[in-house]
Amino acid sequence: MYRESVEKPYDFWYKVANENYHWKEKNFSLEEPKSILDYNFDLSKGPIHIEWFKNSLTNICYNALDRHVENGNGDRVAFYYEGNDINDNHSTITYKELLKQVCKFGNVLRKLGVKKGDRVAMYMPMVMELIIAVLACARIGAIHSVVFGGFSAEALASRLIDSHSKIIVTSDYGIRGDKLIALKQAVDEAIDHHCQDTGFTCEKVIVVNRMNSKIVSMDTKPSHSISSPQIHWYEKRDVFYNDLMNDETISEECQVEWVKGEDGLFMLYTSGSTGKPKGLLHTTAGYMIYTSTTFKYVFDYHENDVYWCGADIGWITGHSYVIYGPLICGATSVIFEGIPTYPTPSRYWQIIDKYKVNQFYTAPTLIRTLMKIGDEHVKNGSTRDSLRILGSVGEPINPEAWLWYHNVIGNGKCAIVDTFWQTESGGHLITPIPGCITTKPGSATFPFFGVQPAVLPPTIEPQTPAASEELEGDCEGYLAIKFPWPGIARTIFGDHDRYEKTYFGIVNGYYMTGDGCRRDSDGYIWLTGRVDDVLNVSGHRLGTAELESAFVAHSSVAEAAVVPCPHDIKGHGIYCYVVLKDHVDISEQKKRDELSHALKQWIRHEIGPVATPDFIHFAFKFEKDC
Structure with a gap:
């Protein structure tokens, strides 16, 4: 499959797109290759552009929800929600129930004036309302911009100003262990202080009352205690999520906005080598195909499996492998609001046993943290017998942590998929496929379908036509990619020139990942870390x-x-x-x-x-x- 994907990429992605998704209008064919992919990676030949299935009509929310309900799978569990505390709320939502909630919130957004192409910001904890809000935006053609709930009011403000988000969806608080995160307060501070005199206008702040907070007057400092949380309220701007959703005039059916393949789906900010974060724009069709295809193969997902990605939705991992990839594939997932060490360092392993999780995906930082706490918290009180695949994401995993993950968490029987990718890539770039590739602890192994990597010398001069400069065999240098894959971000919102200079302005004809790598004599790729600032x-x-x-x-x-x-x-x-x-x-x-x-x-x-x-x-x- 990999050989076909690089030797006949148009045929490969045509076949994938043609078999597995719903298209309102399928305007692509092998007779017109540019209807599948039209691109330029070389600045010396003109502006950078990447367009996949650009003239076809689809909707990613329809593919993630309606399609499964219509196929008779509406009663399948979409998410098991696990609250912060073991005594906290736990719930289950099916595909049919999730579709109803998404439709209602899509209608809420439309009633508030949100139209196709408008931006909606989200600054929330890991709760079901965040997933509902994301999918509702996708359903009506709005572009969602999720901001990680751990960012400050000033960092949030910079992202609101850049994205011109007219609606903000937030929560009174997030809860992490025994601490409250004052999200509503940060939104108020961002709008009223950091966004002043910038031209930014917020029309509505929709508040999920996660902690049942009481409203206090503006001259009172809100209490942030778990027993008596409080918030300020702006009558003309703020509205409770439940009040909107309980409005009897809001229908549970919401007309789908059919969008073109290259219409915007979401913006996600990532730090760059200048002070201003980059709002990377992902579009619909290519991202839909790539994130679901990577999910299916990298996690070896089968019907009736239970999958759990521990990432926050505020990062790209949460977008691709908590929401879109699993739902498009009809998967059943776990979503967890809390932290891995509360109220006990055994919490993750207890959740795995509780829901009989088959695939678990987390970061090396967490693996190393739990490894330092000790094996007894893993082995005492959990079996983890259901696990089949263990995934790693976010940074290179050192061999010691890899082996502990395999031997202790996986009982020595689970395949490890060490995935390298980026906010910019939308999905996995370098990764083993379980059962197909012999792994080496610490190596991300080989490229995913359609990904054509190159190792360039660290001494390469800017603007070099680098085809003759590619290093062969056992070598070390810069990791670049020489052909587009469907999940790649298309631009930086409002600044395409920065997008071109950052990713394509270094070496003609190559996307530069900003990471270094080593390729060993067996062809395995080992990531060595960032080479930019x-x-x-x-x-x-x-x-x-x-x-x-x-x-x-x-x-x-x-x-x-x-x-x-x-x-x-x-x-x-x-x-x-x-x-x-x-x-x-x-x-x-x-x-x-x-x-x-x-x-x-x-x-x-x-x-x-x-x-x-x-x-x-x-x-x-x-x-x-x-």
Whole structure:
């Protein structure tokens, strides 16, 4: 199959698209290859463009829900929802029930004036309402922009301003272990403070009352305690989700907006090597085909399996392998709101036994964290006998963690799929297919169907026509890809020039991943980490420039430089060199400690907890006579 996918890519993807999806209008054929794929990867030949099935009409929500209901599978479980606490709410939703909820919310959005192409932002915890909101946008042709709930109000504001989202869907709080995350408060701060004088206008904030919070007056500081959570309320702007959904005039049937293959589906922001995050735009048909095809083969999913991806929907893994890939394939999945160590470090393994999970997909950071806690929390109280496939995502997995994952979590019998991919790629790029490829601990192995990788020398000059420069055999260099795959992001929202320069402006004719790799003598690919100014912290991509900009915004800081450092758990730690302003006194250790703590809190506030520095190194300017 791989040989066919690279030697006859048009035939391969035509066959996949023709057999497995619903098309309102199937306007593609092998007689017109450009109706399947029309592209240019080489800036020297004109603007970059990638178009898959551009003239055909489909809808990804219809393919994820209606199709299964119409085929008699409406009573199949779509999601088992597992709450934060073992005594918290747990629920099950079938494909038929999910379709009704999605249709209702799609009608809610239409009633609020949302039209095809409008952007709707979401800043939410891992609850079913987030999945419903995402699919409702897809159903009516709106573009969803999910912002990770761990980001700060300022980081949220920058994404709202860039995307021009007219509606925001949020929650009063998220809950992580024994802590509340004040999401509604962050939305209020983003709109009322950070978005002022920018031209951004928010029409409505839809609030899921996750914690049954009470509304308090504006002159009262809200309580953030789990026992008595409180929020502020803006009458003209805010509306409760349940009030909208309980409106008897809202129908449970919602007309599908049939969209062209290259119409926008969602935007997702990822950090770049400049301070401004990149709003990557994914389109409908290619993403639909690629994310579901990768899901089907990489996780070896079969009917009646139960699958669980532990990623947050605020990241691309959550988009592709919590929502779209599994639902398009008619899968039954687990969605978990909590954290793996609460109320016990055995929580994940108890959930796997409870739902008899067959495929489990998580990050090396989590694997290393649980490995350090000890084997007894895995082996005592869980069998994990149902597991068949174990997946790894977000960063390279070190061999020690790979072997522990295989031997302890998988009882030595599970295939490991170590997947390399990116927000930009939409789905897996380099990955083993279980049962087909002999794995090596720490290697992502070989490319997925249609992916044509190349290893380029680290000394290659910009704008080089690089076909003759590709390294062969056992080598190390930059990982590039020389032919489009259906899931690739099409542009950076509002800035196609930046998209071209970032991914195609380095070497003519190649998409540059920004990652280094090594290829061994057997052809296996080993990822070696980022080669641009992006850190990979616990699978989360953070731009050094964004961190540096946040540091110098502090009143004590004159200059800052951020670099990665090795971290046993997170992969990359964040090491920060900080030059202070002349008036700042750190002559005593206590003052240095206090300022270091204050700067860490500042970064948590400006960007989010995931960006908290591991080390702050106070550097000093050298005077001319020094």
